[in-house]
Amino acid sequence: MNTRTLGETAKVVTLRNNIIPESGDLVNALSAINSYLESKYQKEEFSGAVLVSKNNEILFNAGIGIANREHQIKCTHETKFRIGSITKQFTSMAIMMLSEQGFLSEGDRLAKFFPLCPYGESITIHHLLTHTSGIPNITQLQDFKKLMKEYTPLHISIELIMKLPLDFQPGSQFRYSNSGYLLLAYLIEMITGQSYEEFLIENIFSPLSMNSSGPDKYKEIILQRASGYEFDHKIGIVNSDFIDMSIASGGGNLLSTTEDLYKWELALTSNTLVSNKAMQRLFTDYGFGYGYGWFVKDELIYNKALKSVYHGGGIVGFKNRITRYLDEHVCIIVLNNLSTTDVDDVTNNIAKLIFQ
Template sequence: MASRWLVVLMTWLACAGCARPAKTPDPAPTVDGLMADYAKPDGPGASVVVIHDGRIAFSRAYGLAEVQTHTAATVETNYRLASLTKQFTAMAVMLLVADGKLRYDDRVVDVLPGFPDDARQVRIRHLLNHTSGIWDYEDFVPENSTVQVKDADVVRLVAQAGRMRFEPGTQVRYSNSGYAVLARVVEQVSGKSFAVFLRERIFEPAGMRGTVAYEAGISTVPRRAYGYAPEAGRLRPRDQSPTSAVLGDGGVYSSVVDLAAWDRALEKHTLLGEAGQREAFASAPLPGGASAHYGFGWFVDQDAGRPRLTHHGETCGFTNAIVRYPAQRLTVIVLTNRAGGEPWRIAQSIANHWLEAPGREPWPFESMANSR
């Protein structure tokens, strides 16, 4: 009798074992394969992080943060984020709105002295979601310029156009100018420099200890990655350009470890309440029922019915990408210190490793003109 119950028990345990869900495959071979081009021992590299279910599920670095000194990249290496900066600029504005010091429908001309009068109908909201119609300041910076443009210069450069691209709110066109102007709005309304505001209201509360809005001669970047770009068949130093000193559209340096802390702050609403933050993740509507596929600092779309938030960043010597699936609590970030490449495709492929149904391409930015 005892032996019969033993057989039954063994059979039940075997079936129970069969019913257990399969263990998630080790991501390292997949990620290493995708990052192979950045893993060369004598070239610029990259750092990667995957945040899943509120914790860092995978992180790794490849290649060099600085080729000349043979300094290896680590997960704490700080890269220039380029347009991934825009999510912090947007958060700064949202915090001022939450403080009651600013409204999304305020006219920029009423908030910021010197904003061109021909753009008098541009609202704060239009700048945030790229529906302002103002021209990109980079169109007015000579290629051979040796003087770096700063956020304060952008208003003057935009005014040179003398006209708008389109009526505010009627179209979407990616504009670095909008986010440089927003940095100036933050300074005007808060009475603090943009870099100080970000540090005090975002980076420190979120636990982003190494992140900085870099200003030459004022701040330093710890564990800094230096940028490189292909030239004559080789990757050569190319860390700065005439527009590298503009902070609002792309001047923040950060690491994948700090960005994991940022992701955690977004999920836990550490900086801003859920209702206020939700607006950042809502795509701006356009006339006729169309969507801008952009919220406040994030591209927004649906991927197989799943809300997806993305952004890429490209600037002198750096190319980066982030993808977030809020409902799946999944975020993938890829930072690189070289021009070129498509880290957004890598980030999506890594995300697919965790998703039951693989995500799709393209990301929304690929159909929007003048992305950076």
Template sequence: MTVLMQSLDEYLSEYENKWPLSGTILVAQHGEVIFKKAYGYANIEHLVPNKVDTKFRIWSLTKSFTAMAIMMLHEQKLLDFDDRIRMYLPETAHLEDITIAHLLTHTSGLQNYTALPEYNKTLSKLRMTKQDVLALFINKPLTSAPGNAFEYSNSGYFLLGMLIEHITGVTFETYIQDNILTPLGMTNTGIDTNKTVIRNMSSSYHSTWEDFIQCEHMNMSSSFSAGAMYSTVDDLYKWDQALYGETLVSKATMKLAFTSNNFNYGFGWFLDEHCNRRRVHHGGAYRGCRSQMHRYPDDGVTVIALTNYDFVPILKLTESVATIFFGEDVHISDRPAAYPLDDDIYAKYIGTYEGFGCQAVVERNGDQLYFIWNAEEAIPYYPISETKFHHTWYDWECEFKYDKDGNISFLGMKKVK
């Protein structure tokens, strides 16, 4: 084991000893896998451990594949990035100024259907047709003029999937499989449709009090081209390597995907820096599984992390692993000390908070502080400052915030009573 591998292994082992950890992590440089290891359980009920070939839902990392499909169609001269989407999709005839590029870069101004209360509360659990999903956002007022602002939108990438199907005459699943996954040998990657058994697929978990519970059912029909894919760290590394070559599209077209607009986003990728190095990255998170794929193209370095525990801070871990790789020190946080919070202050926080179709009921029972999430999960925590609280079991903190008028919000939701 090299010194670098040992450093990564020691860091993650120490983290696992202090905090819950589950999933798989891969680190590579210049075509060589430096580190790869699995942690925790793919299925807790049957004590099935995660392996390096365990599959996980990757959610919004799907967008990088959707964007690639659009770029491939562009190279086949079947579309231009500046084309108005109304040229292809009759349902968007009234959206005169939205282009394909706007959808790719989250600058369309379309309202994000996955942030709607009715979606999070009930619709995400149901099988929905494309027209059902379109009805959630297609006739709603734009939040901004196309091209004027970055607003992350699953709606835009849902439309891109419909556009792919319209132009090619095949399903999104078939196009991605035949034109990307099969040519790259990504045999452990696909579209989750809830209609087939996916072998070696991890189960998804959250928690209540200090124990695991299964995540709510999610019908993947409404995720579609915005987030319905699953994969493994090895397959995603094949994806990473393909982005350096010209197997799928030319380097000139690929460069467009990694060219930042005014909002640090290209075609299906966030573009920024970490450790003073250029970074191309994306992730996904919903209903248990979380994914992160971070590429440092100037250094030939890739870090990929997948988890099936909703509360594992996979973004922080991915960045920490990269920081260690680049020779900087990373310290694992100890459990923060409790803050002697005045009872009167906590009494102000007690109540019901609602937003995005979600609800948090902040309560207290003697010395036990907690909130009930969506009437199903009890999240115990303790104060670490006047406004911040830390979970009693895993590596997560939250905060109560006051606006200029003294109104309180929690987890981005307003207090309603």
């Protein structure tokens, strides 16, 4: 199977709403980004959509590659990708909103909401948000590969998680765990009486006009949804394995577009949903390079120190990343439906072109 026969159909198919600046250097940088992504596609190292913004203006907005290879449907700014763990920043924002409304506090212990939880007195909401709870990742369940192919309601996932012994004393270590965000999603449901997805749609997506974002449910007909792909060393690019996204609720079950995530970026920049104080809590490094649903990092690009907050999102057939350079007001959104893509490398190379 020679995927390169897609040839010309893989080129940039949309580049709209661009703010073309007077600076020749930046115009050259945007052209270089376009050439770089096209080259990555031709080498079967990228397929997706990229948006770059600065000072709340879109600089680059393009789809490069194929959203569905069997039907030869191109990626565009409207293509909906599974965003994987980028979902976590919406969960953490929901928790901040409920905190400001007085329904909970990050210092609350799980026992307040889950009285039967065997370690409810030891773990706080803060621990769940920061991956320091010690609760093992749900992916460690013995039959997880079977479980991921079935519809798994949140309460069933929670029951399974709570049977697992802790990996370490809460607060003593950082160990990335989707289980904590499953618990947070269930907590949102318990407090609000809504499903996790209903709460996000009513309180985040609809107010921000993020009309192309929501849960990825395989039975539903979702227009513009991308298919996910993996790489087989014998065959080449193949369809990804099946997963019922219910197993990833709160931590990885959403889909979105580059333009919807740009609306999200605008809301974060303007403190639209919560106060500045709550926003600061989201982006604070709590000792392990992680805030609430965001990694926090000081980067060095061309000998210039840049503070970034970011999160990747890898899930069966998809690899994504959103990166925000806070002081420079630059946001780079990379969505991609090829699981072997190194999205960190793609993001870093785009950043170098922007900051050169």
